[in-house]
Amino acid sequence: MDFLQNKYFLITLTFGFYLGAQLLQRRTGVKLLNPILIAIAAMICFLMACDIDYATYKQGGDYIDFWLKVAVVALGVPLYKQLSTIKRQLLPLLVSELAGCVAGVVSVVLLAQLFGASREVVISLAPKAVTTPIAMEISGAMGGIAPLTAAVVVATGIFGGMAGFKIVKMSHIHSPIAGGLSIGTAAHAVGTSAAMERSERYGAFSSIGLTLNGLFTALLAPMILDFLGYSV
Amino acid sequence: MILQFGVLFAFLAAGELVVKLTGVPVPSSIIGMVLLCASLKAGVVKLEWVDKLSAFLVHNLGFFFVPAGIGLMNCLGLIADQWVPIVCATVISTVIIIAVTGWAHQWTRSMSSKMYKRVTKKEV
Numbered sequence: 001m002d003f004l005q006n007k008y009f010l011i012t013l014t015f016g017f018y019l020g021a022q023l024l025q026r027r028t029g030v031k032l033l034n035p036i037l038i039a040i041a042a043m044i045c046f047l048m049a050c051d052i053d054y055a056t057y058k059q060g061g062d063y064i065d066f067w068l069k070v071a072v073v074a075l076g077v078p079l080y081k082q083l084s085t086i087k088r089q090l091l092p093l094l095v096s097e098l099a100g101c102v103a104g105v106v107s108v109v110l111l112a113q114l115f116g117a118s119r120e121v122v123i124s125l126a127p128k129a130v131t132t133p134i135a136m137e138i139s140g141a142m143g144g145i146a147p148l149t150a151a152v153v154v155a156t157g158i159f160g161g162m163a164g165f166k167i168v169k170m171s172h173i174h175s176p177i178a179g180g181l182s183i184g185t186a187a188h189a190v191g192t193s194a195a196m197e198r199s200e201r202y203g204a205f206s207s208i209g210l211t212l213n214g215l216f217t218a219l220l221a222p223m224i225l226d227f228l229g230y231s232v
Numbered sequence: 233m234i235l236q237f238g239v240l241f242a243f244l245a246a247g248e249l250v251v252k253l254t255g256v257p258v259p260s261s262i263i264g265m266v267l268l269c270a271s272l273k274a275g276v277v278k279l280e281w282v283d284k285l286s287a288f289l290v291h292n293l294g295f296f297f298v299p300a301g302i303g304l305m306n307c308l309g310l311i312a313d314q315w316v317p318i319v320c321a322t323v324i325s326t327v328i329i330i331a332v333t334g335w336a337h338q339w340t341r342s343m344s345s346k347m348y349k350r351v352t353k354k355e356v
Contacts, residue, residue, distance in 0.1 A: 018295055036294045040301035047305060054306045061299030067289070068296040072261035073244050074286035076268030083273055092340035100333030108325035115317030121310070125321055129329055132300050133259040148311070151304035152322055154297050160326050161294070167327050173334030181337055186329035193293040203290070209333065211262060218258050 004050050007060030014064060017042040036190065037158050072131065072189065075207045078196070082204035085177070093181070093208065100185040100209075101216035104129045105224045123230055124148040127221050128156045130214045131188045138221050143232055153188070160187020161194030177205050184209025236285035239277060243268045 003009060021038035025031075047057055079086075086093060105126050112122045123144035127135040132153050139149035164183040173179050176199070183191040184206030192210055196203030225231070247264030250256070256263075271277040304311070311318060 014298055018298060036297055036301065039295075039298045040304065043298070043302050044305045047302070054303060057302060058299065061302060064296055065299045068300075069244055069259075069261040069264075070240050071289040071293050071296050072259075073240050073247070073264035073268055074282070074289040076243070076265040076272070077279070077282055077286040078290060079265065079269045080272040080279075083269070089341060089344075091344060092337050095340045096333050096336035099336035100329050103332040104325055104329040107328045108321050111321035111324055112317045115320050117314050117317035117321065121314050121318065125318065128322060129326070131259070131262075132297070133261060137259065145307065145310070147303045148307045150300045151307060151311075152318065154301035154304075156322055156326055157294075157297065159323060160330070163326075164330060167330045168334060171331040171334055173331075173338065175338060175341075178334040178337040178341075182330040182333035185333045186326045189293045190297055193291065196290060196293075211265065214262050215258060 005052055005056050007063070010057055010060035011063060013046065014039060014043060014061065031162055034158055034162055036154070040154070069133070072133075075189070075192070075211070078200060078204040079207050079211070082201065082208070086208060089177075093212065096178070096181060097185060097209065097212040097216055100182065101129075101213050101220060102224065104186065104213075105217065105221050106228070109225065109228050109230070119143075119230070120145055121148065123225060125152055126225055126230075127217055128152045129186055129188065130217045131210065134214050134218050138218065141232070142222060142225055142230065154190065157187045157190025160191040164191055164194065165198070176202055180205030181209040184211075185213045188214070233285065236282055239281050240268075240285060240289075243271075 018035050018039040021033055021035040021042075024038075025033040025035060043057070047054070108125050108128060109122055112125050117125070120143065123142045124139050126142070126144070127138040127149065130153070132150050135149050135153045136146045140146045160183060164187055165179070168179040168182060173182060180195050180202040183195050188210045192203055192206040195206035243264040244261060246267055247260035247262070250263050251258070251260045268277065268282070272279060
């Protein structure tokens, strides 16, 4: 059936799976039924069952992917609304972001090494905390596998969005500012959309986390990888 | 609504231009976000021009990640071989980032407020 490969049909199906999962999550209240996760899993199952390759899907998927950049620009609005708070604590923000960025890249590299990942996989995991465009750029430039990075980035975001608030609570992080910030730092835009659901303030600090960590990671990850013996 | 689309795309285009001219290793979308925030602050752009579309996009951010996630199907073999390090490193590192960032923020904030109190006491 050629129609199954039609890009408009594939886009519709992506919307359909996402909406279905959203509905299911709301009805059942089960957190694990994350719409992003379910839509990805269902779509992969469908494509594999119908023997359609990713390149074919991408012809439709790119039209959705295209809006990601615009959506990231739109994060400037919640950021603007929190500007006065940011100004008041610029130093704590910069210090904690720097700490989070370095801790993130170093920990994922050392852990991956420890658990026996190959060189390319270690490099692909290094930028996993930041949004796909930045992460794929770093991964590709340092000799990693960019598609693997994209997948791990999305998985990290889903995990951070689902478990983030629990981890925040368990680590005794009490202020909503620190909590939002750490979720954005660890789980980029996907974590931010989860934080946004909780409150606009949470979400705004999460978007600060994702922005600053994006910048820091773009600048520091190559240096850290170099330092840890993964030079190009 | 057309205005809202136009403004957001203008900032994305501006971000692209900055990347092209300066060659900074930062994605155009991040630069566009910072520029949009600065322009709102400067009053060059009014909040009413962008609030509706940006609220929609921000609240549905996750959806736009789905196609990139489906790219996973291209590296299933690699993941099958090395899923233990991939999953363990990703999960543990995410927990570490959240804890370290949150702690660092709480710590520096309490430090700076203590310093502030000391300074104000001296002045009194």
